Amino acid sequence: MSAAKSVTDASFEADVLTSPRPVIVEYWAPWCGPCRQVGPVLDAIAAEYAGQVDVVKLNTDENPESMRKYGVMMVPTINLFSGGEVVKQVIGAKSKSALLREFAEFI
Numbered sequence: 001m002s003a004a005k006s007v008t009d010a011s012f013e014a015d016v017l018t019s020p021r022p023v024i025v026e027y028w029a030p031w032c033g034p035c036r037q038v039g040p041v042l043d044a045i046a047a048e049y050a051g052q053v054d055v056v057k058l059n060t061d062e063n064p065e066s067m068r069k070y071g072v073m074m075v076p077t078i079n080l081f082s083g084g085e086v087v088k089q090v091i092g093a094k095s096k097s098a099l100l101r102e103f104a105e106f107i
Contacts, residue, residue: 002039002043002057003042003043003044003046003047003050003055004026004039004042004043004046004055004056004057005054005055005056005057006056006057006058006059007025007056007057007058007063008058008062008063009063009064009065009066012058012063012066015054015056016054016056016081016084017081017084018084019054019081021051021052021053021054022052022053022054022080022081022082022087022103022106022107023053023054023055023056023080023081023082024042024045024046024053024054024055024056024078024079024080024081024103025056025057025058025078025079025080025081026038026039026042026055026056026057026058026076026077026078027058027060027066027067027070027072027075027076027077027078027079028057028058028059028060028075028076029059029060029061029075030059030061031061032075032076034075034076034092034093035075035076035093037093038076038078038093038094039057041093041094041095041096041099042055042057042078042099043055044096045096045099045100049107052107053103053106053107060072060075070086074091074092076091076092076093077089077090077091078090078091078094078099080102080103080106082106087106088102088103088106090102
């Protein structure tokens with residue numbers, strides 16, 4: 001069971017944009033190998049930083065509207081939202097330590 005919550009185009013505003021905490025959004029697809037690599041890394045961050053940051057996953061095959069709205073061209077793309085805005089973007093699978101360095105000022 002993933003520690004990250006699945007979101008959809010329909011729930012994106014409620015789950016991400018209006019969240020009182022920073023939200024890490026992974027844009028992924030079931031056919032994407034690097035997405036399968038980064039999934040457990042994001043689950044670990046979700047568990048370790050529970051209450052400080054929310055981690056969610058958006059299946060781009062099923063939810064193309066959010067992907068288009070935020071200009072996501074590749075999967076995996078990981079956006080960090082704070083106050084309803086994208087404040088950081090990471091493209092490609094990264095290690096836990098690399099992601100935590102990227103997001104350090106926000107979580």
